[in-house]
Amino acid sequence: MKLEQDKYASLDSPLHRWEPRCKFVGLVALIFAFSFVRELSMLPAMMTVTAAIYAISRLPVSFWLTRLRYPSFFLLVVVLLLPFLSGQTVILSLGPLGLRQEGLISVMLITVRFLCILTVGLVLFGTAPFLTTIKAMRALGLPGILTDMALLAFRYLNELGDDLHRMETSMRLRGFRQHRLSRRGLGVLAWLGGSILVRSYERSEWVYRAMIVRGYGNAPPPRDEFQVSAGDVVALVVTFLVAIGFVAGDILI
Secondary structure, X not given: OOOOOOOOOOOOOHHHXXXXXXHXXXXXXXXXXXXXXXXXXXXXXXXXXXXXXXXXXXXXXXXXXXXHOOXXXXXXXXXXXXXXXXXXXXXXXXXXXXXXXXXXXXXXXXXXXXXXXXXXXXXXXXXXXXXXXXXXXXXXXXXXXXXXXXXXXXXXHHHHHHHHHHHHHHHHXXXXXXXXXXXXHHHHHHHHHHHHHHHHHHHHHHHHHHHXXXXXXXXXXXXXXXXXXXXXXXXXXXXXXXXXXXXXXXXXX
16 A cells, blocks of 8 residues: 655646745635634635646546545545534425525535645645645644654555555455454454554554664754745745635625
């Protein structure tokens, strides 16, 4: 299993060329602005801006669909339950269930905000190598321990995924079938989960000891290797203005 979050980091687009620190600050500000939106009238503008950003990034649609697959399960639960549980104004009765207006409005807000924030986040981390994004976060003042933890987590999630894939393959070769729900099957899956946890703990101990032996914590502060151009600043200002526009528009409306 590979996360491949930065699979298309080598593409050439304005967002790929945008200076990483400016891009991080600008897109994170836009994400926070999206999270503040509460008015339905702001949703078309939000979707337009998000679609424009994704189009400019030149990331393929298949990349977006693949990353949407697992988070969409959470969204599906919200879409199916919230219209029948939230609010008082019943607009349609379906037997004992009542479809409520407030619930439908909440579903629309949650769905659009969720998709827009997810898409902007994919653009943020998909248009530059993950290591470059980590360095940009460190250059912006994020504590080194947090950036190191993020980098190691990203690195070893791939390793744990490979371990899980090998163990599942070994189990299938020995006749185990996951679609057969039984007490023995649940026990095997519990053993698999426990083995992954133990392996991850042991690996973290090995990595930590190897880092200490190599002098981790005593290295000099990293040098600033990024260069900001006038175009980067202009793009950052424009992104900030768009984010402020969403917050101000939501408050005024």
